[in-house]
Amino acid sequence: QGTSRINEQGHLEIGGKDTVELAASFGTPLFVYDTQMIRERAQAFHEAFRAQGVNYQIAYASKAFSCLAMLQLADELNLSLDVVSGGELYTALEAGFPMERVHMHGNNKAPEEIDMAVANGVGCFVVDNFHELKLLSKAAHSHSKTVNVMLRTTPGVEAHTHDYISTGQEDSKFGFDLSSGQGDEAVAEVLADQAMHLLGFHCHIGSQIFDTTGFVMAVEKLYSYIASWDETYGYAPEVVNVGGGFGIRYTEDDDPLAPGTYIEDVIEAVAREAKQRNLSMPEIWIEPGRSLVGEAGTTLYTLGSEKDIPGVRRYLSVDGGMTDNIRPALYEAAYEGIIANRADEPAKTNYAIAGKCCESGDMLMWDLPLPDAVAGDLLAVFSTGAYGYAMASNYNRVPRPPVVFVENEEARVVIQGESYADLIKLDQPLHAPVKA
Numbered sequence: 001q002g003t004s005r006i007n008e009q010g011h012l013e014i015g016g017k018d019t020v021e022l023a024a025s026f027g028t029p030l031f032v033y034d035t036q037m038i039r040e041r042a043q044a045f046h047e048a049f050r051a052q053g054v055n056y057q058i059a060y061a062s063k064a065f066s067c068l069a070m071l072q073l074a075d076e077l078n079l080s081l082d083v084v085s086g087g088e089l090y091t092a093l094e095a096g097f098p099m100e101r102v103h104m105h106g107n108n109k110a111p112e113e114i115d116m117a118v119a120n121g122v123g124c125f126v127v128d129n130f131h132e133l134k135l136l137s138k139a140a141h142s143h144s145k146t147v148n149v150m151l152r153t154t155p156g157v158e159a160h161t162h163d164y165i166s167t168g169q170e171d172s173k174f175g176f177d178l179s180s181g182q183g184d185e186a187v188a189e190v191l192a193d194q195a196m197h198l199l200g201f202h203c204h205i206g207s208q209i210f211d212t213t214g215f216v217m218a219v220e221k222l223y224s225y226i227a228s229w230d231e232t233y234g235y236a237p238e239v240v241n242v243g244g245g246f247g248i249r250y251t252e253d254d255d256p257l258a259p260g261t262y263i264e265d266v267i268e269a270v271a272r273e274a275k276q277r278n279l280s281m282p283e284i285w286i287e288p289g290r291s292l293v294g295e296a297g298t299t300l301y302t303l304g305s306e307k308d309i310p311g312v313r314r315y316l317s318v319d320g321g322m323t324d325n326i327r328p329a330l331y332e333a334a335y336e337g338i339i340a341n342r343a344d345e346p347a348k349t350n351y352a353i354a355g356k357c358c359e360s361g362d363m364l365m366w367d368l369p370l371p372d373a374v375a376g377d378l379l380a381v382f383s384t385g386a387y388g389y390a391m392a393s394n395y396n397r398v399p400r401p402p403v404v405f406v407e408n409e410e411a412r413v414v415i416q417g418e419s420y421a422d423l424i425k426l427d428q429p430l431h432a433p434v435k436a
């Protein structure tokens, strides 16, 4: 996978850097990103679109992992950017990300967030609801600007990895419900407003999806409505955005498709649907988060205490846990890992890997086969690049770990680890500490 390999000392190496040395230099827990892999993923999406000869944008869903360096890398890779909050937008601004390639998302954008995005000239608003349409119109008029609008729709296709639920209606907090005619009203409202330019339509069917059926179903559903908007308003979209959700490999059981396969099937479906209705081929936009950065991230932990319940389970604890990876506790997400300092040794024993938080649910893995592991060994957990650091917390007042990018035998800190002092930075004491 990517640039990972086992070196002569039997150590896991990423981007030409020995993980044992990385742990020694930067401490653990440590997030290590193989940036070469991020480049390759972005390239694969670009190539898939170019091969089909359509106009496109690939918007990196920055919720998966956002920091200044990551957004600058995304810019270098000619990606657009999906931001969902004032904070993600601020990060993009500070990174110098071109605002015309920023797509502003969110189901409850605050007036201040909308104003900030309009003032800074974001490329488009993915508008979620009627309340937002009003706020956006007001902001656009007050800035004397015309803003680009994508209407987020819920075409009634929900992906649950391999199962698809197709209903007339999707019971979701996001987007305009199409079945009840909300789409028609929204289209009419945007078309009537001088300060808004309707670019097209957006949908997002879910995450960690391993086949293309759901995307094709969503395109077909959406086009049945697009056809009616063409008839009623003479409007055809310039852009269709099918969202993100392309699956990645967390464990051996996951079998992700190549980026090209998703893209080919989506483009084929849009081309077919558009042609059937004599509509021109729109630009195709996508919003991958996990599939760009997920597998590129590895977390390094140091093993500490062990608890053996004979015949039941052997627990090994790491120096992090739900504070740097909430996904197992929140979604029962599965991961795999190895002992990075003895990566060449065969696995012998199944271990349950526990985090260090005061909470029974703070488990990273329940059955990880490892060679006999001892305190001080380095555990590498794979595919932690998406929604790991991004969802990290200071629960138990655990400082968030540093993040390094590695490539071509170089390691670069892109987010510093928090110190204890950082943890109380915003605290306002009642009085000066009374020394005993």
Ligand code: LLP
Residues within 6 Å of the ligand: 061, 064, 082, 105, 204, 206, 207, 208, 243, 244, 245, 246, 287, 288, 289, 290, 291, 327, 331, 386, 387
């Ligand atoms: N576009 C929209 C509108 C989204 O809501 C999302 C993810 C994406 C794109 C990117 O999806 P991706 O390609 O990364 O699957 N915290 C959860 C995932 C939440 C995803 C929310 N929306 C997790 O850790 O699995």
